[in-house]
Amino acid sequence: MAVPSRRRIPEATVARLPLYYRALLEVADKDVGTVSSERLAELAGVNAAKVRKDLSYLGSYGTRGVGYEVEYLLHEISRELGLTEDWPVVIVGVGNLGAALANYRGFGARGFQVTAIVDADVDKVGRRISDLVVEDIGDLSRIVEERAIAIGIVATPASAAQEVADQLVDAGVRSILNFAPAVITVPSHVSLRKVDLATELQILSFYQRRLTAVAPAGAHSGASANDDDGPEGRR
Amino acid sequence: MAVPSRRRIPEATVARLPLYYRALLEVADKDVGTVSSERLAELAGVNAAKVRKDLSYLGSYGTRGVGYEVEYLLHEISRELGLTEDWPVVIVGVGNLGAALANYRGFGARGFQVTAIVDADVDKVGRRISDLVVEDIGDLSRIVEERAIAIGIVATPASAAQEVADQLVDAGVRSILNFAPAVITVPSHVSLRKVDLATELQILSFYQRRLTAVAPAGAHSGASANDDDGPEGRR
DNA sequence: CCGACTTTGAGAATCCGGTCACAAAGTCCT
């Protein structure tokens, strides 16, 4: 039955929903009508059975013998991911990365709006970035409250990361995306994800070594750590 | 026995080695001598049993009743990760992100050296970024060969990502880190990892919705997709 | 309206990773 049915959605599935979402946007442009799990799998770079199982957690959308109706599925996934509402975001740290993220149209694109940029460095406060002015981190609580910010991005040096995270949590932020190369801990009611450039390269380096040392192909397969699939041969 | 013993190292473990590496660097500064798995776990934000199991895959370094000798372990991990050699890196795409990555001291720090930046846009070719000059993507093969580049970073718009990846592969690159919000496929002898900003935010958004809708704490726990642990309460 | 065909949804089996628990191996104090 097409009732949403509040089952618990496995984390691995949640991590793939954005992939399906993106894939669906692609087909929505060109084609119309429906997609099969097969095609969706191809676009998302995963296997078809997984697509079907993942989607089945959301409820039984999809028609046997036909596939999934693109528009409807798109709607359901975006609802599930909370992309129907707009999430204001604050970026902490105006370094190369912070500035780049602020300028990045890409999540600005879908539902996420960088609403504030703060830094501890008084020299940087007042500077213009994109269409925002850098504000003082001391005003974080006020800023977060006034603009109903729920998501914070940490783009500071490693040394400041934990303290900044603490401040974000105190200010009332409920989700943190950490770009600083440091482990940070947060209370259990706050969600935390991290993106670590150096770590990613080091992982690649590991497999690179393997490749050059041992010869045979197909030795490794990407990394579960990435959420991903790993290198499949070109289809 | 302290023989390296070529066992196969699980992917999940590989993804955590950089964490241990970073943690070890921290203690190497301050303390000296040894660390326990307990302490290492704390610094890396994982649990102690996992640390021990992970390290045991590398061989039995570590002394019962004492812990792990910091310098030695550091050396072993960096050897395993291939950080003893220097990896030249090429960045493709000079947008906000590409430029930020080029400037980013952070992986420049350990073993990874951005040696070339290329773009397809002739207006951008010739521009200075950091201490490099943007080169034409048409010269990619020559550049990769001349400078023995093994790792490529894709920082282009989604629409160009697959083509760029193809060019990188053709040029001889063996590892690719993809920042473009698109699924790309590579032959099986090439390693691929991806970093997707929008995806990360969407995952956070999912859990955010849960938090505000359903109340109880401890509902979710980060994401395996991130490699990570997830929110533990502050210890 | 029937039979061939397509594609989903989900049960079962398998794989992989995480956690627990404890013996083994060492240190250190007396």
Added chain:
DNA sequence: AGGACTTTGTGACCGGATTCTCAAAGTCGG
């Protein structure tokens, strides 16, 4: 030298995620 204590290394267990497989449910042409 011996006993208490610490900490590693690993075998056993457990749970989640992936893959396989196939019945069920639908479409579509004739």
